[in-house]
Amino acid sequence: MKFLEITKEEYQEFLNQYENRNFLQDSKFSKMRKQHGWDTLYVGVKNDSKLMATAMLFYKKAHFGKYEYYASRGFVGNYLDSELISFFTKELKAFLKKKNAYVLRIDPYFPLIERDIEGNVVPDGYNHENVLENLSRLGYKKMKECEQVHFMFALNTDVSAEEILKNMRGFTRRNILKGLKNGVTVRKIEENELPLLKDVLDSTSNRKHFANRSLEYFEELYRLFSQGEARFLIAEINLVDYLCSLTSELDECNHLIAKVSKDSKRNLLLEKFNQIKEKIHQAEEIQKEKGNKVILSGGIFFTYGNEVTYLFGGNYQEYMFFGGAYVLQWHMINYAIEHKYSRYNFYGISGNFDPNDKDYGIYDFKKGFTGHVEELIGEFELPITLWYYLFNIVHKIKK
Numbered sequence: 001m002k003f004l005e006i007t008k009e010e011y012q013e014f015l016n017q018y019e020n021r022n023f024l025q026d027s028k029f030s031k032m033r034k035q036h037g038w039d040t041l042y043v044g045v046k047n048d049s050k051l052m053a054t055a056m057l058f059y060k061k062a063h064f065g066k067y068e069y070y071a072s073r074g075f076v077g078n079y080l081d082s083e084l085i086s087f088f089t090k091e092l093k094a095f096l097k098k099k100n101a102y103v104l105r106i107d108p109y110f111p112l113i114e115r116d117i118e119g120n121v122v123p124d125g126y127n128h129e130n131v132l133e134n135l136s137r138l139g140y141k142k143m144k145e146c147e148q149v150h151f152m153f154a155l156n157t158d159v160s161a162e163e164i165l166k167n168m169r170g171f172t173r174r175n176i177l178k179g180l181k182n183g184v185t186v187r188k189i190e191e192n193e194l195p196l197l198k199d200v201l202d203s204t205s206n207r208k209h210f211a212n213r214s215l216e217y218f219e220e221l222y223r224l225f226s227q228g229e230a231r232f233l234i235a236e237i238n239l240v241d242y243l244c245s246l247t248s249e250l251d252e253c254n255h256l257i258a259k260v261s262k263d264s265k266r267n268l269l270l271e272k273f274n275q276i277k278e279k280i281h282q283a284e285e286i287q288k289e290k291g292n293k294v295i296l297s298g299g300i301f302f303t304y305g306n307e308v309t310y311l312f313g314g315n316y317q318e319y320m321f322f323g324g325a326y327v328l329q330w331h332m333i334n335y336a337i338e339h340k341y342s343r344y345n346f347y348g349i350s351g352n353f354d355p356n357d358k359d360y361g362i363y364d365f366k367k368g369f370t371g372h373v374e375e376l377i378g379e380f381e382l383p384i385t386l387w388y389y390l391f392n393i394v395h396k397i398k399k
Contacts, residue, residue, distance in 0.1 A: 001084070002046050003091030006054065011042040014051045015076050022073045022109040023304040023311075024148065025056060028224045029072065033058050035220070038070075043095065045077070045088050053077025053088050059101070063394075066102040066387050073148065074108030079377075082134045089138045093384060102387035106140070107148050107379040115373040119353040131377060140380035147379060151351035153363065154307075155344045155371035157336040164333060164370065172368030176330045179235075179323025183242050184296065186235050186331040191226070194218050197234060200298040204314030208362075213312070221300070229304050230311075233331070235297040235324035239287045243280060250276045286319075296324025301332050308336040309345040329369060344371075351375065 012027045030040035037060050044054040055071045062068050079085055096104060112132070114125025132142070155164070165173055189197060198215050205212035218232075226232060253276060257269045286294060299313035310332065315325045329346075336344045346366040350359040353373075383389065 001052065001087050003088065003095065004044060004046065006042045006044045006051070008040075008042055010051065011044065011054050011056060011076075014044070014054050018076050019306055020109065021076065021305040023225075023229060023302040023309060024073045025076060025109070026225075026229070026304070027056060030056065030058070031224060032217075032220055043092060045084065045091070053084055055088075055092070057104075059099070062102065063391065064387070065100060066385075066391075067100050068103055068105070069096055069099075069101050069384075070105045072107075074106040074110065079108060079110050079128070079131045082130075085134060086138060089140075089382070093139075093382065096384050101384045102391060103384055104382040105147075105379065106382070107146055108377050110377045112375045112377045115375060117367060117370065117372050119351075119373040128377065135380060138382075140382050143379040143381060145379070146376075149348040150376055150378060151349045152374045152376070153346040153349050153366040153371055154374050155333065155346070155369055156342065157308075157333060157344045158342045159337075161334050161337050164337075167370045169368040169370070172326065175323045175326040179327035179330075182237060182322050183245065184235055184237050184322055184324050184327040186233055186328055189232050189234055189298075191219065191222050193234075194222060194232070196295060197232060197298045197300075200234070200295060200316060201312055201314040203316050207317060218300070225302070229302055231301045231303065231332075231335075233299055233301065233328060234295050235328040235331075236293055236295045237319075237322050237324070238293055239283050239290075240292050243283050243287070246276055246280050246283065250280065294319065296320075296322050297328045299328055299332075303335075303339070303341065306341060307343045307345045308332055308341050310347050325365075333369070346371065349373070 008027050008030070015021050015025055015027070027040075027042075030038075033040065038058040039060065041057050041059070042054065043057060045052045054076045055074070057069050057071055059067050059069045075085070075088060077084060077088070092104070110131065111126065111128065113127050113129070114122040116122050136142070157164070165176070168176075195215060198212070198218055201212050221230065222232060250273065253269055253273045257266060257273060260266045260269060295316070296319045297313070297315035300311045302309045302311055310329070313325075313328070333344050346369070349363040349366065350357060351373075352359065353363065354360065355364075381388070
């Protein structure tokens with residue numbers, strides 16, 4: 001085997017053939033990192049003339065002329081091949097020493113232990129603790145916190161939409177069907193509509209108390225990926241159509257009331273009649289304030305490798321009763337099925353399965369669609385020189 005620098009084109013070609021690739025490994029992200037002071041180089045391991053593993057390395061200067069290196073989502077290669085990973089690490093460490101690096105960070109897109117929908121370890125499921133042990137032997141230090149998502153929630157989509165819908169939690173299924181009945185539609189947005197999407201995402205981030213990305217970030221993401229790997233979507237409702245549907249429903253209900261003589265049935269119909277009238281009043285008030293079309297929910301989705309990934313999303317809490325967030329997810333689950341992606345990745349969850357946890361609601365929403373929890377192997381730092389330990393001491397003193 002031989003370690004060497006490779007071109008961006010060689011790296012991307014190898015990545016494109018790698019089944020379990022992650023969108024964060026795409027070389028286009030080097031342009032976004034460049035804006036934040038990171039440069040990029042590409043390395044690989046060849047056996048004869050065939051690439052066996054690669055990495056996209058972002059790097060920037062830290063202190064005293066030393067550099068931090070980061071392989072976004074780790075190496076592109078088989079972590080189960082301990083000989084390959086050992087050779088790659090040894091050669092890469094020697095290479096980075098010559099580049100004045102003090103640390104290499106990796107956060108492999110690689111699962112640790114198989115878990116079920118509740119987050120419980122599956123007996124006799126896959127267990128990759130041997131990969132952890134190998135990384136530890138090679139000098140990698142596992143970090144307590146990760147820059148990228150550590151726990152995810154995913155759904156297998158190599159089955160029919162009907163089967164997925166049937167297996168969903170009843171509450172989730174009802175909200176999807178209600179949203180579709182309400183006339184909620186999903187569409188791709190143009191670049192000039194990104195502020196509309198960002199406003200939806202801001203609404204959720206402010207409510208949930210987490211930081212959202214800047215509009216400039218979304219614009220760059222759109223320019224780089226919207227023609228291929230990324231879909232920028234909003235779910236909206238046309239209130240003219242919605243009110244027309246409600247009016248027809250009200251007329252039908254009124255017609256049935258006139259024909260029914262039994263008090264019990266009449267009372268049920270009267271109750272339904274009043275509920276429809278309330279919905280009409282509610283929709284008319286929203287129409288006065290927002291116009292005929294109202295955005296309910298929005299999201300950014302990546303279609304990459306063998307999966308569709310729900311990267312960013314949000315909704316307006318005051319319009320959640322329309323079911324927009326559920327229709328948006330259902331739309332993309334169907335997209336995954338129709339375009340032969342084997343899994344739909346709802347992406348990040350906290351990994352805390354206690355119902356009292358502040359972030360439990362995110363997991364509970366995703367869990368309603370059925371699926372399983374996935375725990376990735378984590379984030380690691382590989383010390384390159386003694387400067388790594390010196391910088392750690394300095395950081396602890398500053399804290």
